[in-house]
Amino acid sequence: MALGKDYEAQDCALARALELLGERWTLLIVRDAFYGVRRYGDFLAHLDxxxxxxxTRLQALVDAGVLARRPYQESPRRHEYVLTERGRGLWPxxxxxxxxxxxxLAPxxxxxLYTHLPCGTRVDRTGTCPACGRFAPPEELEVRPGPGADRPHRDDAVSRALRRPHRMLEPLLTE
Amino acid sequence: MALGKDYEAQDCALARALELLGERWTLLIVRDAFYGVRRYGDFLAHLDxxxxxxxTRLQALVDAGVLARRPYQESPRRHEYVLTERGRGLWPxxxxxxxxxxxxLAPxxxxxLYTHLPCGTRVDRTGTCPACGRFAPPEELEVRPGPGADRPHRDDAVSRALRRPHRMLEPLLTE
DNA sequence: CACCTCGGTTCATTGATTGAACTAACGGAG
DNA sequence: CTCCGTTAGTTCAATCAATGAACCGAGGTG
Structure with missing residues (x-):
């Protein structure tokens, strides 16, 4: 994508959001973060x-306060990227x-599929749980493969881990 | 943005959506369409x-069934771009x-601001009207300038028309 | 007939994306 | 101590897309 500055468009709110999130790959990275991906290598393997x-994108997301970069081990010092409160606000x-x-668009x-764990019900397009009628925050959701999952077939560690139901935002264990 | 094919990522649903909508400018065009912009020249003037x-983008949106291209006058034959049902589904x-x-991100x-006309209440981030508790479809919304509007100041016909409250999806009169 | 409008297309320049190769810090095996 | 493997990057040439200015064409209008 070209320059971010040029989005001097009108609805600054949307334009500002798109300057950050509208760049290629960025929203897919954020989605992976919701699924529990945290490590550079895992993003790499899963997204190609x-x-x-x-x-570059991780840096931009950290700068914007969407992700936080924090050490997950010392010696050798390694960092992981986790969604901040602001980042979790992107769920809707x-x-x-x-x-x-x-x-x-998906044939x-x-x-x-995203299920509201307390109710066992799939959320709708607004993120609302039809059972309890309230907005279902991501930490109360379970991610599960849906009908269109895994085509074409992928075999990286993240894809394998995501074949099992998984609580959103919990770190994905990619042994 | 580069190739659309490469988004062979995982969550095909989101990846497919982003292949179309994730390209620079595309979502701003769709937003303008919600505001009632329909003509090539108006998009041009408003978005720079x-x-x-x-x-290219209008063509892609028409191909994807988000916009419909239809004549608004004969001789000289001129076309306008209107949101389809599928396109209106992008509102949430x-x-x-x-x-x-x-x-x-907006300082x-x-x-x-989007107001649910039957209730006179601003919709929340899920698109739900807090007053009636239901999802507010775009045709029931009014668009109005908010606190961060019009900075920097723009003076094209669309920006001027949008300074007045306006029912969403209704054609914008840009005399 | 000259000129204007609207909705495009063309094209050289600029800038972003790509993918392969390289770097760096450290742990562990031999 | 040396070599190898792991993780997380950086660098760089080639490619591909965005930009903006100029052009085009079908109709009006004066």
Whole structure:
């Protein structure tokens, strides 16, 4: 994508959001973060993204306060990227976009289903749980493969881990 | 943005959506369509987008069934671009992204406020009207300038028309 | 007939993305 | 101590997309 400055468009709110999130790969990285991906290498393996681009995007997301970079081990010092409160606030947007894509563009339907754990019900396009009628925050959701999952077939550690139901935001164990 | 094919990522639903909508300018064009912009020249004036890019994006949106291209006058034959049912389905995603941007990235807050006309209440980030508790479809919304509107100051016909409250999806009169 | 409008297309320049190769810090095996 | 493997990056040439200015064409209008 070109320059971020040029989005001097009108609805600054949306334009500002898109300057950050509208760049190629960025929203897929954020989605992976919701799924529990935290490590550089896992993002890399799951997204097939060029290393340089991943580094740039992670940095931008950290700068914007969407992700936090924090050490997960000393010696050798290694860092992981976790969603901040601000980052978790992107859930409604991500859910709505994914829902729309699943309904209109994915030939086999959505690849992931989001279930409100307390109710056992799938959330709708607004992120609301039809059972309890309230907005379902991501930490109360379970991610599970849907009808359109895994085509074409992938075999990286993240894809394998995501074949099992998994609580959103919990770190993904990629042994 | 580069290739759309490469988004062979996992969550096909979101990836498919982003192949179309994740390209620079595309979501801003769709947002303008919600505001009632329909003509090539109006998109051009309001977005400061290169003509070639606008033509490409409009074509892609028509191909994807998000916009419909239809004549609004004969002799000289001229066309306008209107949101289809599928396109109007993007409202929750657009609202969520704009809401997030207004909350976290826009220094003066949102530039546009969306009011549920039957209730006179602003919708929340999920697109739900807090007064009636139901999802507010875009055709029941009014767009109005918000606290962060119009900075920097713009003076094209669309910006001027949007300074007055306006029912969403209704064509914008840009005399 | 000259000129204006609207909706594009064309094209050289600029800038971003890509993917392969390289770097760096450290742990562990032999 | 040396070599190898792991993780997380950086560098760089080649490629691909965005930009913006100029051009085009079908109709009006004066």
């Amino acid at each position: 993204i060029p290393r340089a681009v991943l580094a 947007a991500l859910n709505a976009l994914g829902h729309w894509g699943g309904e209109h 086999f339907g959505p690849c992931r | 987008i290169p003509r070639a890019v606008l033509a 995603a657009l609202n969520a992204l704009g809401h997030w941007g207004g909350e976290h 003066f807050g949102p530039c546009r």
